[in-house]
Amino acid sequence: MKTNKIELLVLDWAGTVLDFGSFAPTTIFVEAFKTEYDFDISLAEARVPMGLSKIDHIRSVGQLPEVKQRWIERFGQAMNEEQAQAIYQTFMPLQIAKVADHAELIPGTLETIKWARDNGIKIGSCSGYPQVVMDKLIPVAAANGYQPDCIVASDNLAAGARPGPFMALENVIKLGVSNVSHCVKIDDSAPGISEGLNAGMWTVGLTLSGNEAGLTRQQFEQASSEELAAARELAKGKLEQAGSHYLIDTIADLPSVLEDIDRRLSNGEKP
Template identity: 45%
Template structure:
């Protein structure tokens, strides 16, 4: 045994920066303030199937792959009871497939309606690029939806360097597969120099599982769940009343930082680089 060998090499293994990669979720993080598009799509397809669901029921599994999201909605006791009362049978895989097929059709329309970038997004992306930070992205949307959303975002000048969708990998969130696909595609030198930015607990758990820094988005994300117009209409006290539980839920994942929107990210990058320089790690 040579225990001293590990000790002597420890300083060489310590990554001290800089941040080289930032990997963003899409809806609720970079665009679609409040993560409205998928929520409205889920509610519409369930309503059209004769089993209306609440906003809270539609939002609860956010971050999961969309077909899995539908299955998780159906597993909720109240939803399942309403489903059985309406259809006369417990939901099955064929039901999930039918709902998912309709979701893809509806959401193709919705992503076009809710493709506006979150205020400050382009400034933050420009700031990152000026620092030489690569911009990656992950999403619970399948590739079919992203084929529509990517060009819509490009028209608004958001063009990430790489996009990994849930249909490109073996496992969706909370597993780190999409994030690690970004790290490989973007030639990230060390995962400790990468930051994952996401508005969902499952997205943050995926970031932590990848060994990267995890930054939660509260105000513009799914946990608050208000459109930009609804959000800006609130008083500061009302905004804080929404932010407090949203922040608490994201913090419980173990996220290293929680911010209001993507506009607040540059200061967090500075803070993380200071931590790295001091020898801290995710």
């Protein structure tokens, strides 16, 4: 089937097109808290606010009830802005140094991108990473065969980042798309889904390749159907609550969803 209504895909990066399980940012958040303040957070705690800009992510981790309680016990008060900024300044060089180590494309990415391009669909993208991190990630992704038509980083726009619509809409503007209801936002995190909804787009949540399931590619490929079902259910709750129109396991499953969205658009439906 050839689509004739969808104009643009806006793809997240980590956990969506590369870095299966979204490990580059999460593991380094843990390391940054430990390095700067000798303070331990778990990988699960680091994952909770995923999808936000990285400074907002650090602020949000500091406000998680369990983390906040431990922080107060340790430092006598809740995390303040100066402390959040100190962690961010530690986080950034670690992230820049290590992000390329997690740039393997998620299986099915190149095939899905080819399918979209063959159908005349433009490929946009945005990320919770700031530009200095994207500058390291973009050439590695390109060497692996992934080159979207537009890239927007979390600190590119004065209006801000997720869950606001700004990065998604910047793709619309830069690529000259005529109708936001003909756009599809694909993401593995709740803030990324909110971003797409706030921009007036269709949204597709990824349950198994990204942050919510937290599986490595090897774990995903070796898991039993029961294990995958449990991981899928864990991610499903957060992505459904965020308002995803569709849920799929990985980007490899996207073409059939796009065909359905195109059918609905042809019938006059909107997101």
